[in-house]
Every structure is written in C-alpha cells, then in structure tokens.
Amino acid sequence: MAKKEEILNVLKSFRDKGYDHLEMVSCVDRIKENKFEIVYILSSYGENETVILKTAISRENPQIPSAIPVFENAEPYERELHELFGIDFEGHPRLTPLLLERKYKIPPFRKDFDTRKYVKEVFDEIPFIEDKK
Amino acid sequence: MDRNKISKWLKEPDKMSGKYSLWALYFCTGCGIIEVPPVLTSRWDAERFGVIPVATPRQANLFLITGYVSVKTLRAIIRSYEQMPEPKYVVGFGSCPINGGMYWDSYNTIKHLDKYIPVDGWIAGCPPRPEAIFVAVTHLWTLIDKGMAKGYVKYREKYELYRRNQEKVLGTLEWPPLFPIKDDGK
Numbered sequence: 333m334a335k336k337e338e339i340l341n342v343l344k345s346f347r348d349k350g351y352d353h354l355e356m357v358s359c360v361d362r363i364k365e366n367k368f369e370i371v372y373i374l375s376s377y378g379e380n381e382t383v384i385l386k387t388a389i390s391r392e393n394p395q396i397p398s399a400i401p402v403f404e405n406a407e408p409y410e411r412e413l414h415e416l417f418g419i420d421f422e423g424h425p426r427l428t429p430l431l432l433e434r435k436y437k438i439p440p441f442r443k444d445f446d447t448r449k450y451v452k453e454v455f456d457e458i459p460f461i462e463d464k465k
Numbered sequence: 466m467d468r469n470k471i472s473k474w475l476k477e478p479d480k481m482s483g484k485y486s487l488w489a490l491y492f493c494t495g496c497g498i499i500e501v502p503p504v505l506t507s508r509w510d511a512e513r514f515g516v517i518p519v520a521t522p523r524q525a526n527l528f529l530i531t532g533y534v535s536v537k538t539l540r541a542i543i544r545s546y547e548q549m550p551e552p553k554y555v556v557g558f559g560s561c562p563i564n565g566g567m568y569w570d571s572y573n574t575i576k577h578l579d580k581y582i583p584v585d586g587w588i589a590g591c592p593p594r595p596e597a598i599f600v601a602v603t604h605l606w607t608l609i610d611k612g613m614a615k616g617y618v619k620y621r622e623k624y625e626l627y628r629r630n631q632e633k634v635l636g637t638l639e640w641p642p643l644f645p646i647k648d649d650g651k
Binding site: 431432433434436440445447448450451454455456457458459460461463 | 535536537540569570571572573575576577579580583619623626627630633634635636
C-alpha cells in the first residue's frame with residue numbers, strides 16, 4: 333500500500349531498482365469502504381519477479397496523478413480506467429473514449445451501475461419489427 | 466447434375482443460381498469465428514455447398530454474424546450489410562445474436578440482432594458445431610426455393626423502422642439513408 337501523493341515516487345524507486353516493466357494498471361471498486369483501489373503491477377525481466385502496488389482514493393473525488401512520467405505505457409490503461417470507472421488521472425494528455433460507444437451516466441464498471449436496469453431501459457425498449465402490418 | 470430439375474431451373478433461374486453460389490462474408494465478432502476456418506478449409510470444405518469466403522461486402526450475398534454484437538460492432542455490421550448487393554441473406558450464428566446469450570445483462574452488447582437488420586436464419590448453440598453451418602445453408606436453400614428468405618425486401622419496405630431502431634441505440638448515424646425515408650412513416 334502506498335499513499336496517493338507518493339505513488340509517483342514509489343513507482344520511480346521501484347523502476348530504478350529494476351522493476352522496469354509496468355504490466356498493468358487496474359482498479360477495484362471497494363464500495364463498502366467508499367474507496368477505489370488502484371493496482372499497479374510491475375515486473376522485472378532480470379529478476380523474474382512481480383510487485384503489486386496498491387493505493388486507495390476516495391470514490392467522491394477520484395483523482396490520482398498519472399503514471400505516464402514514470403512509465404509511458406500506462407497511457408492506454410489509464411484511459412480505460414477513466415472510461416470504465418470514471419477516474420481522473422491528473423496530467424494525462426488525452427482522456428478520450430477508448431472502447432465504449434455509448435455515454436453512460438455512471439461509468440459501467442462501478443459497483444453501483446445496475447446493468448439489468450440499464451438493459452431494461454435501453455435495449456428492451458427498442459421494439460421488434462414485425463412481419464405483418 | 467439433376468436432369469429432373471432442369472425445367473424448374475429454367476422457370477426460376479435466379480433462385481437456382483442464387484442458392485448454389487452463396488458468397489459468404491464472415492463478420493468475425495466473438496467466439497463463433499473459431500468454427501469458421503475449419504468449415505472453409507479441407508476438413509469440412511464449404512465449397513461443396515457453393516459457399517466461399519469473399520473479401521469485401523460488395524461481393525457477398527451471405528452474411529454470417531458469428532458471435533456477440535457489441536454496440537460498436539453493430540455500426541460496422543449495418544454499414545457492411547448496406548453495402549451488400551441484393552439478394553442478400555443474413556444468418557445469425559450462435560446464441561448471442563439471437564437473444565444476447567450469456568451477455569443477456571451486459572451493458573454494451575445489443576441483445577436481439579433482428580431489431581436492427583433483418584435476419585433470415587439462426588443457428589443456435591454456444592458455439593455451434595461446424596456442421597451446423599451446412600444445416601443452415603441447406604435450410605437456406607429451401608427457404609430461397611420457397612421464396613421465404615426475403616429479409617432484404619423487408620429491409621427495403623420497413624427501412625424507417627430499422628433506421629429508427631439503429632438511431633436509438635447508436636445515436637445519430639453519420640451515413641445517409643440507404644432508401645428514401647417517408648416523413649409519415651410511423
């Protein structure tokens with residue numbers, strides 16, 4: 333676990349120690365604790381080891397510094413998290429839509445996004461086209 | 466060649482020539498596309514049935530949707546479908562285009578493909594076996610013979626309704642209507 337403000341320094345120190353490959357940036361929605369858990373997975377080709385770094389941010393104001401200054405390949409992962417969880421990465425150059433076509437009021441991977449209600453409201457409302465008039 | 470059928474073929478040459486040369490466009494969505502390469506290659510050899518794969522929608526008249534259809538894919542499917550020359554037939558391959566399949570409560574896949582484009586036949590299964598494609602193709606022959614595979618005619622007649630459904634799920638479409646839209650079409 334690392335603090336949100338120090339995450340860049342922690343990532344940098346791990347990179348300088350040889351964990352120079354950012355495998356993935358991921359997110360867990362801890363809705364009971366009202367937190368988002370951002371997960372950084374680092375690995376080292378030389379030592380063949382994996383390090384998992386976690387940090388927690390609040391759900392109301394989900395902001396965290398972008399990891400792009402340390403690991404450039406964080407860019408698509410952070411775009412994806414912005415789209416699916418609505419997390420703001422400060423300093424990210426383009427937080428534009430990556431995968432999704434529609435606009436969602438609540439980002440769809442959050443735990444309070446009700447997929448069944450959404451399907452009922454959007455896809456089930458569209459009528460079938462009957463053969464006979 | 467079946468000589469007994471010659472008189473029938475001479476009466477309706479379009480049906481005979483159409484049904485024995487289904488040029489297929491495979492839309493590689495989802496896992497059903499795994500079943501298609503063995504169908505095309507020497508093991509199951511789809512060319513026995515007159516089915517060959519083509520490169521572009523403009524040469525095809527059989528459209529296979531092999532798997533779930535996400536909202537973003539639907540846009541490409543509609544564009545490909547509208548480029549195909551008539552007569553054109555659509556076959557939904559697998560459970561997902563029929564009613565969503567295992568993605569029935571997903572936020573990003575459309576559930577019923579026939580709300581957006583007309584579909585002439587379905588192959589159920591998750592995913593179906595390659596033989597199911599041949600069952601579908603032979604079934605499609607009988608449908609063509611009886612004049613029942615008329616999805617493209619339905620698309621032309623009810624284009625307003627289809628276009629309205631497409632706009633409901635995709636927002637505004639950036640391409641012009643394929644057929645003229647009547648203002649009083651409700």
